[in-house]
Amino acid sequence: MIAMPRLALPRLRRSDFGFLALAAVIVGGDLLTKWLIRNGLDRGDAWPDPDWNVRIVHFTNTGAAFGILEGAGPLLVVAGVVGVALILVYLFNPGMASPLVRAGLALMLGGAIGNLIDRVGDGKVTDFIKFPEWPAFNVADSAITIGAVILVWAFVTQTQTGQEDGDSSS
Numbered sequence: 001m002i003a004m005p006r007l008a009l010p011r012l013r014r015s016d017f018g019f020l021a022l023a024a025v026i027v028g029g030d031l032l033t034k035w036l037i038r039n040g041l042d043r044g045d046a047w048p049d050p051d052w053n054v055r056i057v058h059f060t061n062t063g064a065a066f067g068i069l070e071g072a073g074p075l076l077v078v079a080g081v082v083g084v085a086l087i088l089v090y091l092f093n094p095g096m097a098s099p100l101v102r103a104g105l106a107l108m109l110g111g112a113i114g115n116l117i118d119r120v121g122d123g124k125v126t127d128f129i130k131f132p133e134w135p136a137f138n139v140a141d142s143a144i145t146i147g148a149v150i151l152v153w154a155f156v157t158q159t160q161t162g163q164e165d166g167d168s169s170s
Contacts, residue, residue, distance in 0.1 A: 015099075015102075016091075016092065019091060019102050019103065019105070019106040020106070022103065022106040022107065022110065023106045023107070023109040023110035023113065024110065025110065026106075026107060026109075026110025026111055026113075026114060026139065026140070026143045027110045027113050027114045027117070029139050030110070030111070030114030030115075030138060030139040030140040030143070031114060031117065033128065033138065033139050034114075034118065034126040034128070034138060034139075037056070037058050037126055037128040038058070038126055041056070041057070041058040041128075042058060043058045043059070043060060044057075044058060044059070045057070045058055046058075046130070053131065053132055054129070054130070054131055055130045056128055056129065056130070057127075057128055057129075057130045057136055058126070058128060059126070059127045059128065059130075059136040060122075060124040060125065060126055060127070061124060061125045061126075061127050061136075062123065062124045062125075063076070064076055065135075065141065073119060073123050073124075076119055077116065077119050077120060080112055080115065080116040080119060081116065083112050084109065084112050084113060084116065087105050087108055087109045087112065088109065090105055091105045091106065091109060098154060098158065100150060100153075100154040101150075101151060101154045101155075103147075103150060104146075104147040104148070104149075104150030104151040104154060105147065105151070106147070107143040107144070107146055107147030107150065108143065108144050108147035108148065108151075109147075110140070110143050111139075111140035111141065111142070111143035111144035111147065112140070112144060113140075114138075114139065114140035114143070115138075115140040115141070115144075118140075125138065125140075126138060127141070129142075
């Protein structure tokens with residue numbers, strides 16, 4: 001009999017559960033707010049009246065951010081699955097010891113999963129937060145953006161102070 005190599009899954013550390021909980025809160029909040037919008041506003045409707053700067057709207061998007069790649073659902077699902085897998089690899093990489101980096105990855109993970117659930121389930125993503133002159137977005141989009149900003153900030157500040165990713169002595 002041929003011996004099959006075993007896939008070595010990462011051993012979860014106690015600190016991993018907090019980051020997974022953060023991602024789960026983002027997914028839950030994203031799904032809840034999208035459900036409220038889908039059940040509370042007809043598509044295209046907005047609340048409150050147009051005089052407000054920030055409005056709650058009901059838009060759907062079959063593309064990526066800012067409407068690019070409109071109608072490329074299958075490609076975006078594959079990209080979402082690959083993105084989630086890569087985030088998990090980095091999140092559980094022992095070299096990513098910085099809590100700030102891991103928090104950014106957890107936010108991005110939750111956002112990616114939230115939008116992926118929409119894409120797989122509905123073929124489109126529900127967006128509902130609308131500022132003037134800016135495309136509508138959702139909780140998942142916000143988490144991904146905030147997570148990316150945190151990652152950039154963490155890497156820039158670590159580079160400026162001479163720390164390496166695995167150095168958690170500070």
